[in-house]
Amino acid sequence: MAEEPQTALLLVDIQNDFCTGGSLAVPESEEIFPVVNAAISEAQDKGWPIIASRDWHPVDHCSFERRGGPWPVHCVQDSHGAAFHPQMELPVDAIRVSKGTAFEQDAYSAFEGTQLEQFLSRRGVKRLKIAGLALDVCVQATARDALEAGFEVDLLADATRAVDDSQATQVLSTLSSAGARIIG
Numbered sequence: 215m216a217e218e219p220q221t222a223l224l225l226v227d228i229q230n231d232f233c234t235g236g237s238l239a240v241p242e243s244e245e246i247f248p249v250v251n252a253a254i255s256e257a258q259d260k261g262w263p264i265i266a267s268r269d270w271h272p273v274d275h276c277s278f279e280r281r282g283g284p285w286p287v288h289c290v291q292d293s294h295g296a297a298f299h300p301q302m303e304l305p306v307d308a309i310r311v312s313k314g315t316a317f318e319q320d321a322y323s324a325f326e327g328t329q330l331e332q333f334l335s336r337r338g339v340k341r342l343k344i345a346g347l348a349l350d351v352c353v354q355a356t357a358r359d360a361l362e363a364g365f366e367v368d369l370l371a372d373a374t375r376a377v378d379d380s381q382a383t384q385v386l387s388t389l390s391s392a393g394a395r396i397i398g
Contacts, residue, residue: 219340219366223257225250225266226324226346226353226374228302231288231295233347238288240348240375247301249373249398250345254303263337266304267324267346267356270296270312277320289314309333322355331363341366343397345373350381354389361393372398 228250230236233243257264269289277283289296298304311328313321321327334342342365346353353374360367369389376382390396 220262220338221257221260221341221343222263222265222334222337222339223253224324224342224344224346224356224360225254225264225302225304225308226344226356227267227269227289227348228299228346229268229289229295230297230299231269233299233301236288237286237295238377240377241379242375243347244301246345246347246373246375247299249370251301251303253343253345253370253373254305257343258305262343263334263339264305264308265311265324265330265334266298266302266308267311267313267328267330267352268296268298269314269352271314272317274317275314275320276318277314283320291315322352323359324352324356325359325363326355331359334365339365341368343368343370345370347375349374349376350378350385354385357389357394358392361389367394368397369394370398371396 277285278287342360
């Protein structure tokens with residue numbers, strides 16, 4: 215039997231503002247927590263690195279509608295909305311990756327401007343198990359960039375939801391065609 219490649223769990227933007235009651239809530243976001251927490255438990259049992267990305271926007275970020283961007287104010291640094299959702303059982307030793315931290319530049323992918331690729335490569339990681347919010351925005355961008363960087367990608371479909379659910383099937387199909395394994 216071939217040895218399994220070094221794996222890491224990458225949790226994308228599971229923050230209060232993207233969950234039920236948040237300023238940019240993803241429909242049915244609360245349904246991902248059992249699967250996300252099971253993935254965290256598996257990662258801990260297997261000794262995989264756990265990485266949690268987050269939008270970490272400065273006040274007056276370029277993505278906000280009041281600045282001409284497409285989104286309502288969300289995930290402002292040090293706000294309740296930017297905090298990781300309390301239903302996610304994120305271990306204290308998980309690696310936190312902040313994106314979208316510049317006033318005039320947005321970032322959808324956890325790889326964008328974070329040096330995450332170099333961190334993972336330095337650790338010998340070859341495969342990423344990806345979960346989080348939202349499938350049709352930051353999860354898609356993160357999975358695409360992971361594939362382009364040469365990582366194997368397992369997308370945990372039951373551990374993600376889309377802002378626009380009508381796009382979910384197409385996003386999963388596109389990522390599968392690009393080389394991601396869709397799990398669940």
